[in-house]
Amino acid sequence: xxGVVQSPRYKIIEKKQPVAFWCNPIxxxxxxxxxxxNLGQGPELLIRYENEEAVDDSQLPKDRFSAERLKGVDSTLxxxxxxxxxxxxxxxxxxxxxxxxxxxxxxxxTRLTVT
Amino acid sequence: GQQVMQIPQYQHVQEGEDFTTYCNxxxxxxxxxxxxxxxxxxPVFLIQLVKSGEVKKQKRLTFQFGEAKxxxxxxxxxxxxxxxxxxFCAGTQGGSEKLVFGKGTKLTVNP
Numbered sequence: 001x002x003g004v005v006q007s008p009r010y011k012i013i014e015k016k017q018p019v020a021f022w023c024n025p026i027x028x029x030x031x032x033x034x035x036x037x038n039l040g041q042g043p044e045l046l047i048r049y050e051n052e053e054a055v056d057d058s059q060l061p062k063d064r065f066s067a068e069r070l071k072g073v074d075s076t077l078x079x080x081x082x083x084x085x086x087x088x089x090x091x092x093x094x095x096x097x098x099x100x101x102x103x104x105x106x107x108x109x110t111r112l113t114v115t
Numbered sequence: 116g117q118q119v120m121q122i123p124q125y126q127h128v129q130e131g132e133d134f135t136t137y138c139n140x141x142x143x144x145x146x147x148x149x150x151x152x153x154x155x156x157x158p159v160f161l162i163q164l165v166k167s168g169e170v171k172k173q174k175r176l177t178f179q180f181g182e183a184k185x186x187x188x189x190x191x192x193x194x195x196x197x198x199x200x201x202x203f204c205a206g207t208q209g210g211s212e213k214l215v216f217g218k219g220t221k222l223t224v225n226p
Contacts, residue, residue: 042205044216
């Protein structure tokens with residue numbers, strides 16, 4: 001069974017530039033999560049999807065961050081414009097069935113460096 | 116908001132020594148999950164505890180959930196170099212579906 005796929009694995013951009021991350025969850029997993037992990041910290045939830053619906057985006061900085069999950073499968077997380085403080089690892093995870101009471105499978109993450 | 120505290124932040128042991136990490140919440144947790152993240156890797160699910168006072172074992176790893184469901188621990192017996200990594204606890208509160216992670220305990224093992 002293929003795991004959660006993320007791309008790119010690494011991204012270096014200058015501040016004020018836009019950036020996008022892509023995630024393909026495990027087949028059949030309806031719940032998809034985007035987390036941000038700063039160095040030395042645990043993952044922090046940005047947004048959670050149930051199928052194509054964003055059911056928890058309270059931690060998403062909506063002035064610069066956006067996300068979508070068209071057709072309830074793949075998802076894209078975008079930052080525009082990026083700031084120095086956005087440097088972190090962006091993790092995508094998926095789980096089935098719905099809800100946070102089941103194990104989450106994490107992708108390898110995208111390490112973003114903003115200069 | 117909900118917070119999950121983990122101690123210690125770092126732990127260095129000699130191979131063969133035991134290791135324990137503790138997780139505490141100020142509020143009652145509905146469940147608690149433990150994840151392991153190897154250096155340069157991503158979090159990998161280890162186990163979930165749901166019941167008050169629950170104890171689960173996986174080979175040399177023992178997981179406990181407190182009676183009040185506000186704390187949990189992970190104990191590794193006779194550590195090996197393959198145990199190296201950061202161990203995170205994560206919990207949900209009440210009816211929330213949001214999993215809140217602790218900051219993790221980074222374990223290093225000296226061979």
